[in-house]
Amino acid sequence: MAKKPPIAPPSADAAEDEGTQPAKPARFHGAALAGASFDDVDLRDARLHNASLAGAELDDVDLRDARLHNVSLAEAELDDVDLRGARLHNATLAGASLDDISLAGARFNDADAAATRWSDASLRRARFEGSDLREVEIVGCAIDGLTIDGVRIDRLLEEAKDRSRAGQAPKATEKEMPPKKPRKGRKP
Numbered sequence: 391m392a393k394k395p396p397i398a399p400p401s402a403d404a405a406e407d408e409g410t411q412p413a414k415p416a417r418f419h420g421a422a423l424a425g426a427s428f429d430d431v432d433l434r435d436a437r438l439h440n441a442s443l444a445g446a447e448l449d450d451v452d453l454r455d456a457r458l459h460n461v462s463l464a465e466a467e468l469d470d471v472d473l474r475g476a477r478l479h480n481a482t483l484a485g486a487s488l489d490d491i492s493l494a495g496a497r498f499n500d501a502d503a504a505a506t507r508w509s510d511a512s513l514r515r516a517r518f519e520g521s522d523l524r525e526v527e528i529v530g531c532a533i534d535g536l537t538i539d540g541v542r543i544d545r546l547l548e549e550a551k552d553r554s555r556a557g558q559a560p561k562a563t564e565k566e567m568p569p570k571k572p573r574k575g576r577k578p
Contacts, residue, residue: 415456424462444482464502484522 415435424444428451436456444464448471455475462482471491478496483503494514501521508528515535523538536543 415437416433418436418438418441421438421441423446424442425446426443427447428449429447430450431448432452433456434452434454436453438456438458438461440460441458442462443466444462446463446466448466448468450470451468452472453476454472456473456477458476458478458481460480461478463486464482465485466483466487468486468488468491471488473496474492474494476493476496477499478501479499481498481501483501483506486503486506488506488508488511490510491508492512493516494512496516498516498518498521501518503518503526504522505525506527508526508531510529511531513528513531513533513536516537518538520539533544533547
């Protein structure tokens with residue numbers, strides 16, 4: 391049996407060509423991926439249109455600058471997912487669990503995120519417009535610049551905290567209170 395020649399290392403020219411031609415973004419049009427599992431996947435700049443990922447598990451997935459249009463992630467579990475700069479239009483996240491994710495600079499338009507749980511997420515400069523955010527639970531998240539329907543939530547939250555602190559000013563004790571003066575016309 392003849393030995394095969396060793397595979398030659400790629401030439402410098404080939405390496406240069408690979409470096410100058412960016413890979414085409416993944417496209418999922420009409421994909422039925424309900425219940426799928428994605429682990430350690432690079433989907434930067436991906437385009438998902440009319441796709442179902444309901445009940446899917448996404449762990450360590452890079453979706454930076456992705457475009458998700460008419461996509462269902464209902465009841466999905468997203469853990470360590472990077473959605474920085476992503477655009478989600480008419481996306482369903484209802485009942486999903488989002489843990490240790492980055493949505494910095496992401497845009498949500500007409501999204502359904504009802505009854506979702508967000509923990510250890512970066513929502514910095516994220517924008518939600520016309521989205522359903524009923525019963526959303528947000529725990530330990532960075533929200534600097536988070537905007538919902540044109541309202542900066544970080545500023546609104548800070549104002550509410552300031553009002554709460556002002557309402558909790560210490561009350562004078564009985565010893566510190568001046569004695570009550572009797573009202574005129576009444577006997578002390």
